[in-house]
Amino acid sequence: xxxxxxxxxxxxxxxxxxxxxxxxxxxxxxxxxxxxxxxxxxxxxxxxxxxxxxxxxxxxxxxxxxxxxxxxxxxxxxxxxxxxxxxxxxxxxxxxxxxxxxxxxxxxxxxxxxxxxxxxxxxxxxxxxxxxxxxxxxxxxxxxxxxxxxxxxxxxxxxxxxxxxxxxxxxxxxxxxxxx
Amino acid sequence: xxxxxxxxxxxxxxxxxxxxxxxxxxxxxxxxxxxxxxxxxxxxxxxxxxxxxxxxxxxxxxxxxxxxxxxxxxxxxxxxxxxxxxxxxxxxxxxxxxxxxxxxxxxxxxxxxxxxxxxxxxxxxxxxxxxxxxxxxxxxxxxxxxxxxxxxxxxxxxxxxxxxxxxxxxxxxxxxxxxx
Numbered sequence: 160x161x162x163x164x165x166x167x168x169x170x171x172x173x174x175x176x177x178x179x180x181x182x183x184x185x186x187x188x189x190x191x192x193x194x195x196x197x198x199x200x201x202x203x204x205x206x207x208x209x210x211x212x213x214x215x216x217x218x219x220x221x222x223x224x225x226x227x228x229x230x231x232x233x234x235x236x237x238x239x240x241x242x243x244x245x246x247x248x249x250x251x252x253x254x255x256x257x258x259x260x261x262x263x264x265x266x267x268x269x270x271x272x273x274x275x276x277x278x279x280x281x282x283x284x285x286x287x288x289x290x291x292x293x294x295x296x297x298x299x300x301x302x303x304x305x306x307x308x309x310x311x312x313x314x315x316x317x318x319x320x321x322x323x324x325x326x327x328x329x330x331x332x333x334x335x336x337x338x339x
Numbered sequence: 340x341x342x343x344x345x346x347x348x349x350x351x352x353x354x355x356x357x358x359x360x361x362x363x364x365x366x367x368x369x370x371x372x373x374x375x376x377x378x379x380x381x382x383x384x385x386x387x388x389x390x391x392x393x394x395x396x397x398x399x400x401x402x403x404x405x406x407x408x409x410x411x412x413x414x415x416x417x418x419x420x421x422x423x424x425x426x427x428x429x430x431x432x433x434x435x436x437x438x439x440x441x442x443x444x445x446x447x448x449x450x451x452x453x454x455x456x457x458x459x460x461x462x463x464x465x466x467x468x469x470x471x472x473x474x475x476x477x478x479x480x481x482x483x484x485x486x487x488x489x490x491x492x493x494x495x496x497x498x499x500x501x502x503x504x505x506x507x508x509x510x511x512x513x514x515x516x517x518x519x
Binding site for chain 1: 340341342343344345346347348349350351352353354355357370371372373374375376377378379380381382384405408411412414415418419439450451453458459461463464465466468470473474475476477478479480486487488489491495496498500501502503504505506507508509510512513514515516517518
């Protein structure tokens with residue numbers, strides 16, 4: 160099939176969910192990506208309609224939190240409310256600690272998280288790309304394997320699969336294909 | 340654990356693999372994301388060291404191809420060579436058709452693909468963000484469910500999990516959590 164009806168380009172899923180923290184507010188984002196290795200940069204797309212956008216304009220950094228699949232109900236609840244109206248952390252009973260170096264929170268339920276200093280903000284279409292320089296990393300002890308990367312038998316990352324669907328990986332499908 | 344040793348921030352995995360086509364060359368990328376809904380924009384990170392980068396500078400568009408987990412050995416092989424030295428499509432025996440509207444190829448093994456016109460290129464750290472406007476979408480008939488989104492029981496998207504590891508989703512873990 161080929162179509163020039165491009166308004167629904169929902170073929171890129173699944174994507175991990177990143178919970179973005181600015182000030183005392185949090186927002187789940189499915190549109191995010193690493194940007195640069197050196198310096199270590201991470202990018203997230205934020206609509207200017209979101210309360211998080213107005214906070215990012217005022218603050219000098221943010222946090223990026225990765226949670227397991229089992230926390231999807233919490234993420235759906237966070238995504239249902241705006242920080243303009245409610246104190247989400249309290250409302251959703253989210254355990255969080257203030258970040259060390261930036262204005263944001265580290266979710267205690269995350270298996271890994273970054274603290275990012277604001278590096279760039281750039282408008283593309285109906286979103287802003289917010290690029291942060293990673294200055295501090297948190298991770299749960301025991302989640303990484305001997306290579307220093309996430310162990311698929313221990314962590315079940317939360318993946319967003321579009322239209323309120325959440326899914327995770329099947330550890331039995333792990334395959335290693337070395338580049339020559 | 341908390342560390343300011345931030346050079347290895349490998350906690351964002353897994354990510355779907357996107358095979359980027361420019362001219363007759365193809366490159367697998369794990370760093371990519373939707374950028375904007377209206378206009379429909381898709382972004383991919385490309386190192387200026389890559390042959391694909393020099394092609395993107397000269398050409399006015401590119402393709403984004405999504406393949407299933409079973410094609411991971413092919414992707415590892417594509418990622419092992421540079422289009423500077425070889426005609427990858429021929430070398431790796433990749434079946435492809437020229438794109439309609441841009442200079443690139445559509446992989447016949449992909450379950451979905453976009454044709455993108457170059458919209459912006461912007462340097463951040465050691466990579467360039469290349470933003471494309473989606474102008475044409477391809478997808479295999481039968482892969483989508485009644486909501487028009489990818490059916491987890493039919494497609495096993497290829498996810499890159501870092502350090503030459505590939506993995507896919509477990510359809511049995513699909514959960515729907517509606518936002519209120």
